[in-house]
Amino acid sequence: MAISHHLVASVVQKGDMVVDATCGNGYDTIFLAQLVGDEGSVLALDIQAVAIENTHTRLTELGLIHRVQLINASHAYLDEYLPNQISAAMFNLGYLPGGNHQITTSGPETTTAIEHCIKRLRPGGLITIVAYPGHPGGREEKKYVKDFLSQLDQKEYETWQLNFINQRNQPPCLFVVSKLDGGAL
Numbered sequence: 001m002a003i004s005h006h007l008v009a010s011v012v013q014k015g016d017m018v019v020d021a022t023c024g025n026g027y028d029t030i031f032l033a034q035l036v037g038d039e040g041s042v043l044a045l046d047i048q049a050v051a052i053e054n055t056h057t058r059l060t061e062l063g064l065i066h067r068v069q070l071i072n073a074s075h076a077y078l079d080e081y082l083p084n085q086i087s088a089a090m091f092n093l094g095y096l097p098g099g100n101h102q103i104t105t106s107g108p109e110t111t112t113a114i115e116h117c118i119k120r121l122r123p124g125g126l127i128t129i130v131a132y133p134g135h136p137g138g139r140e141e142k143k144y145v146k147d148f149l150s151q152l153d154q155k156e157y158e159t160w161q162l163n164f165i166n167q168r169n170q171p172p173c174l175f176v177v178s179k180l181d182g183g184a185l
Contacts, residue, residue, distance in 0.1 A: 003162065003174060004090060004128040004130060004174055004176075005028075005031055007126055007128060007176060008031075008032070008035070008088045008090060008126060008128060009035060010126075011087060011088055011124055011125060011126045012032070012035045012036065012040075012087050012088050013087070014035075014036060014037035014039055014040060015036065015037065015039035015040045016035070016036050016040045016086075016087035016088070017036070017040060017041050017042075017043070017083050017085065017086050017087065018032045018035070018036055018040070018041075018042050018043070018086055018087055018088045018089065018090075019042070019043045019044070019045075019078065019082070019086055019088070019089035019090070019117060020032055020042060020043070020044040020045070020089075020090050021045055021075040021078060021089055021090065021091045021113050021117070022045070022046060022075055022090075022091055022092050022093065022105060023044040023045060023046045023051055023052070023055045023070070024046060024051050024054075024055075024092055024097065025051065025054045025055065025058070025097060025098070026044075026051075026054055026055030026056075026057075026058040026059060028090045028092060029042060029044045029055050029058075029059065029068060030058060030059065030062060030064060032044075032088075032090065033059065033062075033064040033067040033068050034064065036067060037067075038066075038067065040067065041067055041068070041069065042067055042068045042069070043068075043069050043071070043078075043081055043082065043083075043086075044068055044069070044070050044071070045070075045071045045072075045073055045074070045075050045077075045078065045081070046072065047072070047073065047074045047075075047103060048072075048099055048103055049072050050099055051099065052070050052071075052072045055068075055070060056070055069081070074109055074113075075091070075105070075109065075110065075113035076108075076109035076110075076112045076113055078113045078116040078117065079116040082116060082117070082120050083120070084120065085120055085121075085122045086117065086120045086121060086122065086125065087121075087122055087124075087125050087126075088125055088126045088127065088128075089114075089117040089121070089126075089127045089128075090127075090128050091105075091110065091113070091114070091127070091128065091129040091130065092130045093105045093110060093129065093130060093131045093132060093138070093141060093142075093145075094131075094132040094135050094138055101135070104135065104136075104137055104138070104141075105141060106137065106141055106144075107140055107141040107143070107144025107145065108144070110129070110141060110144070110145055111144055111145060111148040114127065114129065114145070114148065114149075114177070115148075118152070118157070118177065118179070121177075121179045122179065123179055123180065123181030124178075124179065124180075124181040125178075125179045126176065126177065126178050126179075127176070127177040128174060128175070128176055129145055129174070129175040129176075129177075130172050130173070130174050130175075131145055131172060131173050131174075131175065132170075132172045133170045133172075133173070134169060134170035134171075134172075138170075139170070142173065145175055146161060146175065149161075149175055149177060152177065155180070156179065156180055157177055157178065157179055157180060158176075158177075158178040158180060159175065159176065159177050159178075160174075160175065160176040160178075161173055161174070161175050161176075162174040162175075162176070
């Protein structure tokens with residue numbers, strides 16, 4: 001979703017550390033690598049080896065591979081790799097387009113990963129989560145994420161859900177978590 005890129009770009013600066021929790025075919029990873037510049041870094045994970053390979057190829061072609069650490073693992077294990085502080089994290093849930101549609105993200109793993117990112121999110125930082133309720137398990141995962149985010153302390157975080165209202169066939173929705181820094185985003 002283009003709006004997620006716009007929101008993340010509003011908080012990430014050159015030199016920042018950011019996360020692509022589900023790198024897929026690498027499009028969000030590339031976007032993040034361009035934002036952080038040579039001084040910053042991107043941690044990108046995916047459970048499918050083909051996703052890591054696709055992302056590596058694209059980053060290499062663009063001369064951005066040196067800004068990214070690619071890890072072939074579930075985003076549920078993010079805590080093992082995260083630095084002390086991040087400025088942003090992006091999640092694009094569901095399955096890998098062009099990959100095995102039987103391998104999907106799940107509510108428990110996703111909320112575990114979101115929780116890990118929240119613990120490391122700097123004040124003013126942002127997490128975006130694009131959920132796709134149209135695939136098997138997607139509706140359940142969306143509800144799981146919404147329920148989890150609804151419980152965050154409003155004194156520390158703003159959470160939003162953005163939905164398409166003119167699209168059919170269970171369109172994706174965007175969840176946003178913003179860590180307050182004394183003022184609203």
